[in-house]
Amino acid sequence: MMTGWYAQRTPGRSAKVAIAVTLLVLLLVAAVPVALLAAVIMMALGHVVGGLAVFGGSVLAAVIAVALAGMTGIRHMRKLLSRASFQVVQLDPGQYSDVEEPNGSDDYPGVLQLDRSDYTEVR
Secondary structure, three states: OHHHHHHHHOOOHHHHHHHHHHHHHHHHHHHHHHHHHHHHHHHHOOOHHHHHHHHHHHHHHHHHHHHHHHHHHHHHHHHHHHOOOOOOOOOOHHHHOOOOOOOOOOOOOOOOOOOHHHOOOOO
16 A cells, blocks of 8 residues: 555656756856856956856856756646646636626725726736
8 A cells, every 4th residue: 555655656757857957956056156256266366268257157057057947847847737637727718707796895895996997808
């Protein structure tokens, strides 16, 4: 019985990839201040181009890793949503027409009641 629960709780390959990419992003983003310090020291010693290259390279690597993590996370989320056991239904705007608004202003004191002609729907 425990093996079935354990097998269901073990993350799949896409979840492991998402976790690994997230950890890589955290490491690269945490390395940006260290690279800035190293770049400042290099520039103070006269290596301006090298210092700018170190800092620019670290920022570029962090940005690429964040973008990769975003794409991996979106793909993983789509996989989760596409499973049959986790169904999400998106409602059309016409399906909200049966929702009634409060009639009297006494339901919510201090709220201004608008007529439907006073506002338009923004999409």
